[in-house]
Amino acid sequence: MRPGTNTGPGTRQTRIIVRHAPMNNNPANQTDQQKPLSVSRLIGLLRGTIEPSFKSLWITGELTNFSAATSGHWYFSLKDDSAQIRCAMFKGKNRFCRYRPKDGEQVMIRANASIYEARGDLQLIVDWMEPAGVGALQLAFLQLKEKLHKEGLFDAERKKSLPDRIHTIGIVTSPAGAAIHDIISVLKRRDPFKHVIIYPANVQGKDAATSLIQAIEIASARAEVDVLIITRGGGSLEDLWCFNDEQLARVIAACPIPTISAVGHEVDFTICDWVADLRLPTPSAAAEYVSNDVTIMRRQLDQLAQRLSDTIWHRLQSSMQQLDWLSARLPTPQHLLKQTLFRLQDLEWRLDKSVRDRLVDTSGRVANLRDRLSLMSPATKIKQYENLLAHLLHRTETSINASIHSANERLAQLVGHLQGVSPLATLARGYSITEVVDSNQLLRADTPLSPDTVLRTRLDKRVVLSKYLRDEEASHQ
Template identity: 40%
Template sequence: MNDAMSSEKMLSVGQLNRRVGRLLEEGVPVLWVTGEISNFVRAASGHWYFTLKDERASVRAVMFRGKTALLDFVPASGERIDVRARVTLYEPRGDYQLQVESLRCAGQGNLYEQFLAIRARLQEEGLLDDSRKRPLPVFVRRIGVITSLGAAALHDVLTALTRRAPHVGIIVYPTAVQGRDAASEIMSALAQAQMRNEVDVLLLVRGGGSMEDLWSFNDESLARLIAASRIPIVSGVGHETDFTIADFVADLRAPTPTAAAELACRPRRDMLNEIAGFTDRLSRHQQRMLEHLSLKLDRLSGRLVSPAQKMRADRARIEHAARQLEGLVRATIERKRNRIDMLNQKLGHAAPNITLARNRVGALLARLERAADRCMSQNGRRFERVLTQFETINPRAVLGRGYAIVYDDAGHVQRDPALLHEGQTLKLELEKGTQPVRVIANRT
């Protein structure tokens, strides 16, 4: 007996478990197993550990992170599921276990496969791409809600909107959200909302349920209608772990109906705070503009010259010109006299007939005096004409005849009554002062 034992190869426990594990992996193909989840653990590493059981037995199962990332939901203890798994052996303990490749809720079978097929087709066409999804409007006036009138989701949405944004109007497009005709009714409600075009955002909501309960929201025709909607759509179907095709094609997916209402509009308090901020900035900007314009007005006022000052300056220039003219005439006469004196001297030396020459000089002097008088008279009359013209255009002289000058608030002279408007404040300048007036009516 000892010889027989010595002739056989001795195995360690680890080697034994390795052989058994190889036999299990090679001898048992990948298969589907159904059961109820218990002891579900979602590890920090991303792996899932749980026990799959029925009324007669249980088996441990593991689903690694690379596989869990492909699922759209997280199972919970107590749920019935179908798993596709390989049978393996956990060598350190010698326990066999299921290494899960994929899982689904029990009974989904064909429904889940249809769900995946529809999603794949829509994704291939680009209808699930984020680039085609419309942003929600910043300021919402009215929100449309597509759901059942008796659904708890409608109550949740109305409560959230009343609390968050009481200023937003709400329009409900009633429809069935479960049953054989639910998908067609939802499409009809959506088409009605598109045709009426009376809301800024649409909420497509209902409470949670099984995949069968939510199946109307996986309808492919409904998904395409949602994708083609001109109005942004927020999907809030089911609970946080529920996913439907409508969620993927909607412009925004909310985990619950209440969350959909909160995502669709900004809180009234935030909008009021923002408006208060804008008002404060506008007030500061207006104050800066008023200060700048006040400084500009002061500079322009300093450059203004009154009519009286202008008249005094013009009179001074005319008087200066008259003095220059008078000096020029005197200088001309002086030059003529000097020339006459010089000629008299030459004549005294050249002409033997002094009496005749003196008489001639006397005549010339008389002519010169007459010419000088005519020149002075002409220049005097010219000066009088210039002075008369100046007095004619003098606005003060015009005001003395009963006329008035009309100024607006900016100090501009107003010449056309058609440009005046009712209630406008004006200033009249009269001969002896100014008087503010107001336009009662413009009958031009």
């Protein structure tokens, strides 16, 4: 296989451009400009170039050297008249293969090119394999599936939920096929009360897709069913091919009624399965899904009836017990009369006691008011004021006498103190006081005197006048 050549349906043409370094014939200069590569580095570069460029390739050829390892992986080679290449299909992918391949078979694979670094071998990593005879149909199926998927027809957000209660079921299928008989049989056995409306359509052949589209459009226009089952029995890829029609897929996506696709067997997948609101593996599974098992419903109804009966019985017993309890509590007329009499007697005693207590309280208040009134009479007030006046006079007299006595004692103390510090007392002890007559100043040691200055000397009982003559030196003897 050469890069850039057609390798099968859906192959992308890839151009590989190799940019060469400028020619230099000097080996020494080449060594300086470009370092030699290690083998692992070279393999890594080749792998980084090949793997991104050769992805999702559709390739046909003869299968040879097939080997199934204990790990579950498949190893084989794919060849034609002039070349061959190693291939590996790992366990996670080959479990979707519908048949066991054998040596010598013509197959079509979808694979990515890779390099096995341990040996440096170019190989293909296969993610899909099928016999080459149905490859064109399968390729068309995958291409349409990818197209509708990109448009969002398979998105879960677009799909409608089935109603909780389904009363009428619409079925788009062939009236003579096995699918309708399986569905009717299951509904009769499980839920015979369901209403079924059949919209006849061809489910195989050239005009099958158009017939299916017309039946679905009729069901959508009439809007008389709660859910629409699009179904047929199993068959080959060619038999089921009408359910891979693009226009049919778009009509199912636009259908206002919730749709169920139940085409073929569990291993069969069609475009209708992907675009419908719900996919179920078989017609019988679809019938079971939209129906309720009568046996289970009867068992549930019996259980509910028994629970209802038990509940009613318990409520009745509880009500009867409550009635007996209320009857026991209901008093007789004699008992009511007796209770009334006791209550009247109690009220009479309480009234008598209240009156007596009120009289005693009133008598006490009257006596208290009488005493207060007597205290507030004029004679009493005058007597009180006379006593208060006498008491105040006595207190005043006593206070005045005490004040006079205290003042006399204080005066005597002051007189004694005054006499102690009086100059006259000093004179009585033999001392004298001399003063200048003209200035009435006491004669001190520093008083300036002039001759003939008149001096007055006071003694205890006499006053002597004298004149200043001179100063003499003081004697200290």
